[in-house]
Amino acid sequence: MAGRFLAIDTSGTNALVALGDADGTLLTERRWPAGYRHGEELLTRIDEMLAATAVSLAELGGIVVGTGPGAFTGLRVGLATAKALARGLDIPIAGVATSEALLAAASLAGAFEPQRAVLLLPAGPSDRVVVSGGAARLIRGGEEAELELGTIVVAVDLPGRALEEALALGAEAEAGLAAALVRLGARRLAAGGDDVARLVPEYVTLPRGVSVAKGEVRWSHDHR
Amino acid sequence: MTPRSLILAVESSCDETAIAVVEDGSRILANVVASQVAMHAASGGIVPEVAARAHLRWIVPVFDEAWAAAGATWDDISAVAVTEGPGLAGSLLVGINFAKTLAYVHGKPLVPINHLEGHLYAAWLADETREVAEPIFPLVALIVSGGHTFLVEMRDHLQYRLLGETVDDAAGEAFDKVGRLLGLPYPGGPAIMAAAAEATRHDVVFPRAWLGDTFDFSFSGLKTAARRTIATETDGHGTAIGESALTADRVAELADGFQESVVDVLVTKALRAARQIGAKSVVLGGGVAANRVLRDRLAAGARGAGIPLVVPRPALCTDNGAMIGAAGARRWAAGSRAGLDLDARPSLPLARR
Ligand SMILES: [Zn+2]
Numbered sequence: 001m002a003g004r005f006l007a008i009d010t011s012g013t014n015a016l017v018a019l020g021d022a023d024g025t026l027l028t029e030r031r032w033p034a035g036y037r038h039g040e041e042l043l044t045r046i047d048e049m050l051a052a053t054a055v056s057l058a059e060l061g062g063i064v065v066g067t068g069p070g071a072f073t074g075l076r077v078g079l080a081t082a083k084a085l086a087r088g089l090d091i092p093i094a095g096v097a098t099s100e101a102l103l104a105a106a107s108l109a110g111a112f113e114p115q116r117a118v119l120l121l122p123a124g125p126s127d128r129v130v131v132s133g134g135a136a137r138l139i140r141g142g143e144e145a146e147l148e149l150g151t152i153v154v155a156v157d158l159p160g161r162a163l164e165e166a167l168a169l170g171a172e173a174e175a176g177l178a179a180a181l182v183r184l185g186a187r188r189l190a191a192g193g194d195d196v197a198r199l200v201p202e203y204v205t206l207p208r209g210v211s212v213a214k215g216e217v218r219w220s221h222d223h224r
Numbered sequence: 225m226t227p228r229s230l231i232l233a234v235e236s237s238c239d240e241t242a243i244a245v246v247e248d249g250s251r252i253l254a255n256v257v258a259s260q261v262a263m264h265a266a267s268g269g270i271v272p273e274v275a276a277r278a279h280l281r282w283i284v285p286v287f288d289e290a291w292a293a294a295g296a297t298w299d300d301i302s303a304v305a306v307t308e309g310p311g312l313a314g315s316l317l318v319g320i321n322f323a324k325t326l327a328y329v330h331g332k333p334l335v336p337i338n339h340l341e342g343h344l345y346a347a348w349l350a351d352e353t354r355e356v357a358e359p360i361f362p363l364v365a366l367i368v369s370g371g372h373t374f375l376v377e378m379r380d381h382l383q384y385r386l387l388g389e390t391v392d393d394a395a396g397e398a399f400d401k402v403g404r405l406l407g408l409p410y411p412g413g414p415a416i417m418a419a420a421a422e423a424t425r426h427d428v429v430f431p432r433a434w435l436g437d438t439f440d441f442s443f444s445g446l447k448t449a450a451r452r453t454i455a456t457e458t459d460g461h462g463t464a465i466g467e468s469a470l471t472a473d474r475v476a477e478l479a480d481g482f483q484e485s486v487v488d489v490l491v492t493k494a495l496r497a498a499r500q501i502g503a504k505s506v507v508l509g510g511g512v513a514a515n516r517v518l519r520d521r522l523a524a525g526a527r528g529a530g531i532p533l534v535v536p537r538p539a540l541c542t543d544n545g546a547m548i549g550a551a552g553a554r555r556w557a558a559g560s561r562a563g564l565d566l567d568a569r570p571s572l573p574l575a576r577r
Contacts, residue, residue, distance in 0.1 A: 039321055043328050043564040057329060072273060073314065079280050080318045084325030087284055197284040200277055 004055055005062035005189060006046065006085065007181045010038040010078030011070025011098040011201075012121075012157050014174060017045050019053060020064070020182030022190070028053055029178035038077040062091050062193065064185030066098035066177075068202040069121055069129055069136050070157075075201040083196055092193035096184045097202050098177070099131040104184065105176030106154040106169050117152040120145065120162055120170075128158065136202070227557055229302040232326070233549035236319030237311025237339045238371065239275045240542070241282040245294035245301075246549025250350045250358075254293035255546040257539075258282040276314035283322050290545070298330045305552025308336040308562070309569030310371070316568035324566055335555050336562040337548050340574040343367045343509040344378070345554065346536040346547035356532045360504040366494040368518070369510035370396030370411070375439045375494060376575055377501050381554055384575035387497050388439025395486055396512045398443035402450045402482050406475050417515050419479035422472070428453075428481025432489050439493050443486065450482050487518050495525045506533045514538040 004027065007018040015038050018029035030045050050057065065082035068075050086093035099119045107114040118132040126141025132151075139145050147153065155162030156170040188194070228248055235242040239260040245253040260270075260278045306323035309316060327334040344367065347359050359365075362379045364387070373396075374389035393401070396413055403412025408419060430449050433442040458469040470478070498506050506526045512518065519535055526533040540546060 037567065039317055040565040040567050042321070043324060047328070047564070072276065073317065076276050076280060076314055076317045077321050080283065080321035081325045083280075083284055084322045085329065087287065088326050088329035197288075198281065200280050 003059055003061040005064055005185065006060050007064040007066075007178065007185055008042070008046075008078050008082050009066030009098055009101075009177060009181055010034065010042065010074035011066050011068040012074070012174070013071070015042065015045075015074065015078075016178050016181075017042070017049055018178040018182055019049065019055060020186055022061070022186060024183040024186035026179040026182045031178070034074065036071060036073045038074040042077060042081055057089060060085075060089060060091060062185075062189040063093045064181060064189065065093065065095055065199070066101065066181060067095040067199065068098050069131065070098055071122075072201065079199065079201060083199065086196050092189055093196045093199065094185050094188035094193040095199045096181055096188060097134065098181075099136070099202070100134065101177055101180040101184055102156060102170075102173040103131075103154060105180040106173035108180070109172040109176055110152070110169060112152060116150070117154050117169075118145075118147060119173075120153055120155040120158060120166060122157050122161070128161065229553045229556055230296060230300050231335075231549040231552040231556060232301050232304045232323075233337075233545045233552050234304070234306040234319045234323040235339070235342065235543055235545045235548045236279045236283070236315050236322075237307045237309070238315060238543055239270050239278075240544070241279050241286050241319075242543060242545035242548075243283075243286045243290040244545030244549045245290060245296055246349075246546055246553060249345070249550045249553030250348055252349060252546045252549075253296065254290040255539075255544055256286050256290040256293070257544050258286050270312070272312050272314050275312060276318060279315055279318035283318060287322075298332070301330070301332055303327075303333040303335045303552065303556045305335040305337050305548050305556065306566075307339045307342065307548055308566060309339065309572030311339055311568075311570060313568045313570045316570065320566055320568055324562075324564060328564060333556065334562045334564075334566060335552050335560050336566055337551050337555060338572055338574055339543075339548075340367060340372060340374075341382075341551045342547040343369070343541075344376070344507065345551035346509050346540045346544070347507045347534045348550050349536060349540055349546055351537060354534060356505065356534060359507050359534045360532070362501055362503055363505045363507055364494060364498040364501060364503045365507035365509065366490060366522070367510040368395045368490060368508075368512035370394060370400065370413075370512075372510060373441050373443075373490075374574070375497050377497070377503075382558060386575040386577045388441065388493065390441040390443065391435070392442050392444040393447060395441070395443055395490065396510070398447050398486065399512065401447055405451055405454050406470070406479060408475070408479070413512055413515060416479045416483055417517065419476050420483045420517070423476040423480035424473070425477055426480055426484070428477050430481050430485040432485055434489070439497050441489060441493070446482070446485055450478070454478065483515075483517060487515070487521050490518060491521045491525055494522060495529060498526070498529060498531065503531060505531055508533060508535045509541055511542045513541040
């Protein structure tokens with residue numbers, strides 16, 4: 001990968017866009033509270049950031065996108081945008097698990113091993129998701145996350161639904177997310193990146209009672 | 225005529241990921257659709273989360289194939305058109321953000337399109353097999369699909385007056401629900417049509433909801449009547465998919481009776497509306513327009529009234545990108561533009577009364 005790359009993460013209620021260098025250095029970032037309306041501002045924020053840093057679209061050498069887990073509304077927007085940027089500019093794309101980037105950022109800030117920590121994220125109004133060792137597990141509302149003694153909890157987007165200590169670590173993780181995303185993304189882009197077609201969100205919570213049916217999509221070609 | 229145009233069109237409002245390239249609002253250079261029907265068949269309906277994820281998975285391959293088939297360059301493209309609503313919010317978002325970003329990267333205007341307008345404009349896509357090249361104004365259009373059932377009057381391009389719509393279920397939805405009750409596979413439309421074609425007796429009569437002189441539709445009473453009949457005939461056990469307690473012959477007769485009721489109301493109201501406004505043509509569109517009995521019955525009625533019926537080929541009646549490209553060409557010429565902040569409008573209406 002040559003030159004600079006653009007990183008996007010829209011998995012949380014705070015969205016971010018950032019510019020990174022091929023060696024994994026964070027050049028600049030923009031963060032804003034997006035709630036559940038990531039789609040309205042994402043391209044405008046990207047455009048503003050590129051203009052402010054005098055980097056043109058044509059100079060971008062890759063796209064890095066956070067793949068969650070997180071709010072599916074935001075992830076759809078982020079991934080659809082990232083895919084169109086990669087295809088439109090004909091440059092590589094790399095997906096980075098937002099959970100991995102958040103844990104990396106938290107461990108850097110708190111000076112602990114990332115393996116000692118788990119990430120706690122919201123899944124709808126009452127459920128939560130706990131991510132450890134790259135695997136996500138759903139905790140229903142009212143249930144407790146059964147964790148081993150000594151586990152460090154990093155809670156993001158859970159005001160009032162996690163311990164203060166965990167929320168404080170979560171805030172630090174969010175503050176360091178852009179740098180971690182750029183660091184991990186640069187590595188992944190250098191290794192060739194991902195297949196732009198196959199990249200989908202890490203983990204999607206389905207409505208209660210629904211499991212994913214394995215099935216094929218049917219193609220039709222109508223060239224008349 | 226509209227100015228010459230080449231529109232890249234993106235449609236993802238429900239469970240079809242579709243991208244097309246359309247020339248001058250009528251000639252299809254490419255029209256690729258990835259349908260999730262097979263995926264949703266197992267769950268008996270659309271799961272929005274699964275649909276949106278599938279859109280993300282298939283949008284790039286669909287784009288690549290459409291782009292290669294069209295053989296166009298970005299210099300040739302006049303605008304990118306995309307469905308902004310109505311539809312499933314999560315599904316719409318995938319197409320909207322993909323289209324918006326392509327338009328941004330290539331410096332092209334972005335044209336937002338109402339999905340229902342797309343169904344209407346499918347009638348303007350070139351088809352040399354039809355008796356008229358394109359619809360003639362004023363016209364009455366009947367759009368029937370899994371999500372929508374309405375009658376609209378058009379006196380000119382992009383001008384709509386709503387004559388009537390469903391007050392409860394869409395016709396396609398009723399097909400799905402009754403299909404399930406009869407133990408037929410999802411989606412119900414094609415399954416009921418196929419089952420009904422096997423009927424040797426045609427004496428099952430279900431009620432028709434005429435709703436007085438209005439052009440509105442109602443299918444919930446019909447659905448309830450079908451459920452009662454099926455429950456009675458199966459000793460109240462009902463049926464599960466694939467294991468109907470009814471014989472195949474009986475399923476065929478009930479499917480036939482149900483289909484007759486739906487088609488009768490749709491055709492009668494469409495023809496009455498055409499007479500009332502002095503229509504010079506009738507347009508039929510939407511996924512249920514693929515139903516052969518509905519097409520034939522409406523065609524016969526229109527012929528009797530001396531006006532042509534314009535029905536797109538079945539592949540252009542179900543959701544596709546070409547119809548968005550056809551509407552997109554008109555909207556682009558009329559100056560419709562969206563900004564980079566375009567968001568999904570899940571309950572966008574087409575027209576007022
Ligand atoms: Zn439709």
